[in-house]
Amino acid sequence: MEKALKKYSPVFILPTLAAFIIGFLYPFCQGLYLSFCKFTTVRDAAWVGLSNYAKVFADASFGNAFRFTVAFAVVSTLLINVLAFTLALVLTRGIRGTNAFRTVFFMPNLIGGIVLGYIWQILINGVLSNLAKPLLALNTAAGYWGLIILMCWQQIGYMMIIYIAGLQSIPGALTEAAEIDGANSWQILWKVKLPMVMPAVTICLFLTLTNSFKLFDQNLALTGGEPNHATELLALNIYNTFYARSGPQWKGIGQSKAVIFFILVVVIALVQLRSTRSREVQQ
Amino acid sequence: MKNRWLSLGLCGIMTASLLAGCGSNSSTASSAGSASASASGSAAASGKVYYLNFKPEQDQQWQDLAAKYTQETGIPVTVVTAASGQYETTLTAEMGKSDAPTLFQVNGPVGLKNWKDYCYDLSGSDVYKQLTSDDFALKDGSAVDGIAYVIETYGIIYNKALLEKSGHSVSEITNFASLKSVVDDITANSSKLGFAAFTSAGMDGSSDWRFKTHLANLPIYYEYKADGIGFTDAIKGTYLDNYRQIWDLYINNSTCSPKDLSAKTGDDAVSEFVNGKAVFYQNGTWAYNDIKSVGDDNLGMLPIYIGAQGEENQGLCTGSENYWCVNKNAPAEDIQATLDFLNWVVTSDEGTTALAQDMGFVSPFKAAKESTNPLVKIANQYIADGKTSVDWCFATMPSEEWKNGVGSALTAYAADQTDAKWAAVVSAFVDGWASEAKLANG
Incomplete structure (x- = not known):
């Protein structure tokens, strides 16, 4: 059996491997190459060396987008995880209607980002208009908090499910033992439950952090970067560099922004994974 | 062990969501290929x-x-x-x-x-x-x-019946001053009349090109004309005060508060015009199918007057x-x-x-045949009457980015009509032009 598996393993791996190479590896390498080129379409690239990268750092809008993205990612990651964990705690207590609540909280995640963006744009504009405040397209603060509310609403349910899975995998014997030893519920949460769900925390932090950094659809639909690029996240900034400028040189600059963006996300994700992994405990 | 399975499963979900994030934006092109060729x-x-x-x-x-x-x-x-x-x-x-x-x-x-x-x-x-x-x-x-x-041709499309109902006729309007007096009069009586002068000048992406591109064409056109050029890398903004005049007229005499303009769409403006909520609607010959329910005989088109010298002889914008x-x-x-x-x-x-x-x-x-579009006929009439058509100078705008900058500034100004906000429009217009032209050529 083992031998047969070994013999045929290439056959089983091939479809996935091919899909990975065609769909990910090849475009990625091409993208890397194009970031050093001046091009209009991918077929007529002319090598220009590092000049695209030099222009990226001369472009103030990229720095602004970066700062806005960091501010957004930090706050939304914290809020989403704290709220999702709280919900998970509440919904593992066996209160009535637990399943219904879980379903309801999970549902926003099933709606596409563009649709959500437009729905929230209407909602938030409605509120702002009633309060006689400047609407979203003129209001950086509203755009920022709008994005955070939107992302919380969309992602909390998803993260909640992961936390619930983590909480349910804690053996009852552990919490029981802690109770018998006289720990109160607060202590059980901090000293027993939280260390035990660290794997879930790792995953959730990773997902929310990278999602926040890569956010595009919701940003495009909710604010479109208005007013005047003030609420533009990195991904939208790259898109605008690519398509809103004239002249072939901008495609290359957009591409090198994308490469820098990729490196940034990878570094942040790795640092985060390493730091939370080290806190995971073995059962 | 249980833990391993959990993280494995989660890894799976994670990868899936990563891949979903990388999904290519499939072009939403509607394709309907033609039938394959016969051998003949x-x-x-x-x-x-x-x-x-x-x-x-x-x-x-x-x-x-x-x-x-x-x-x-x-x-x-x-x-x-x-x-x-x-x-x-x-x-x-x-x-x-x-x-x-x-x-x-x-x-x-x-x-x-x-x-x-x-x-x-x-x-x-x-x-x-x-x-x-x-x-x-x-x-x-x-x-x-x-x-x-x-x-194509654009200008201020108007509803003849509504204009008459307000007690005015189109022959009164020959320049910016006379347009303004008609508009002011309609606004003063709008509650009695039940309609406003202008449709909402929506600054949503579906409508903002009417102002950041088409309306902005007029100050550019007059500047080019005064300087005798057809293209520039550095606009001076000689006619920006006129741009402000006409923009003020649009936003302060429309169906909604200027503060709400940022969220108004192109469809909003169309429905206001079609439903008789406003007399004037800036758009062009391509919009005919949207507004034809107003009635062919009921549609007219006016040049966009911005108060420039000699504009009595100005025609529609054609290009x-x-x-x-x-x-x-x-x-x-x-x-x-x-x-x-x-x-x-x-x-x-x-x-x-x-x-x-x-x-x-x-x-x-x-060999072109005559178009059946009534707005086109109106446009031809202006040319037959010897009016000078306004060229489409907006094709020389340095980039999309420039238009977006002007659009943002216009929206901000509409919500808060101060000189400081207008200075931002001027800066987006003039400085933005220079920097975008440099970037586009560089």
């Missing part, structure tokens, strides 16, 4: 035509015309229409493919910058010889890179931002097939009928 046909029958159409409004008409051509000659013609606002994106994607479009569009000299290296020189082609004037060719030196195929370009990297037989197709469209009975009647275009070709 002339020598050029080996070629094929692939037209990436810019105008979603005329998608069906192009499909029909292409099918007719294929039936007649056996040459396959594929027409694909890019979704509204997605032309540049779709074109970039399509041009990278092995079966790239043989026929595509650019919107003028600035759009041409991106695609110059792909444009076949049309100076020896039959379709170029059909042009009524060389003004409609997009040239780069002596090479003809693009050919305008539709001439083109639709230029046909032939892909020079296509196989020779495809290029020939495309040129033959174009020539057929602009000379044959079926082609000219489709252009003029089905699509309602005014085309600058010798």
Whole structure:
């Protein structure tokens, strides 16, 4: 059996491997190459060396987008995880209607980002208009908090499910033992439950952090970067560099922004994974 | 062990969501390829035509015309229409493919910058010889890179019945001052009349081009005219005070508070106009199908007066931002097939009928038929009356980015009409122009 598996393993791996190479590896390498080129379409690239990268750092809008993205990612990651964990705690207590609540909280995640963006744009504009405040397209603060509310609403349910899975995998014997030893519920949460769900925390932090950094659809639909690029996240900034400028040189600059963006996300994700992994405990 | 399974499963979910994030943006092009060619046909029958159409409004008409051509000659013609606002994106994607479009569009000299290296020189082609004037060719030196195929006109469309109801007639309006007095009077009585002067000047992406591009054309036009130029890398903004006047007039006499404009869409303006909530609506001949329920006899069009010297003789804004370009990297037989197709469209009975009647275009070709669009007839009347048409100088705007900057500043100014906010518009207009022109050329 083992031998047969070994013999045929290439056959089983091939479809996935091919899909990975065609769909990910090849475009990625091409993208890397194009970031050093001046091009209009991918077929007529002319090598220009590092000049695209030099222009990226001369472009103030990229720095602004970066700062806005960091501010957004930090706050939304914290809020989403704290709220999702709280919900998970509440919904593992066996209160009535637990399943219904879980379903309801999970549902926003099933709606596409563009649709959500437009729905929230209407909602938030409605509120702002009633309060006689400047609407979203003129209001950086509203755009920022709008994005955070939107992302919380969309992602909390998803993260909640992961936390619930983590909480349910804690053996009852552990919490029981802690109770018998006289720990109160607060202590059980901090000293027993939280260390035990660290794997879930790792995953959730990773997902929310990278999602926040890569956010595009919701940003495009909710604010479109208005007013005047003030609420533009990195991904939208790259898109605008690519398509809103004239002249072939901008495609290359957009591409090198994308490469820098990729490196940034990878570094942040790795640092985060390493730091939370080290806190995971073995059962 | 349990823990391992949990993390494994989560890893799976994670990868899936990562991959979903990387999903390519599939072009929302609506494709309806033509029927495959029958074997009959002339020598050029080996070629094929692939037209990436810019105008979603005329998608069906192009499909029909292409099918007719294929039936007649056996040459396959594929027409694909890019979704509204997605032309540049779709074109970039399509041009990278092995079966790239043989026929595509650019919107003028600035759009041409991106695609110059792909444009076949049309100076020896039959379709170029059909042009009524060389003004409609997009040239780069002596090479003809693009050919305008539709001439469009915009101005302030008005509802005749409502204007009469307010006690005014269009003959009163001959310049900015008289337009303003009529508008002010309508606004003063709007609660009694039940309608406003202007439709909402929506600054949503579906409508803001009417102001950041089309309205902004007027100060540019007058500046070019005063300086005797047709293109510049540094606009001076001589007529920006006039731009402010007309913008003030639009936003303060409309159906909604200027603070709400940022969220108003193009559809909002159309429905206000069609439902008789406003007299004036700035748009062009292409909008006819949206507003025809107002009634052909009830529609009129006024020049956009901004208070410039001698504007009593100003006509509507007429020009083109639709230029046909032939892909020079296509196989020779495809290029020939495309040129033959174009020539057929602009000379044959079926082609000219489709252009003029089905699509309602005014085309600058010798054999062109008269358009049935009533707004076009109004536009022709202005020319017959000896008014000077305003050129479409907005094709020389340095980039999309510039337009967006002006649009943002205009929206901010509309919500808070102070001199400081207007200074931001001026800065986006003048300084933005210089920096964008530098970036586009650099």
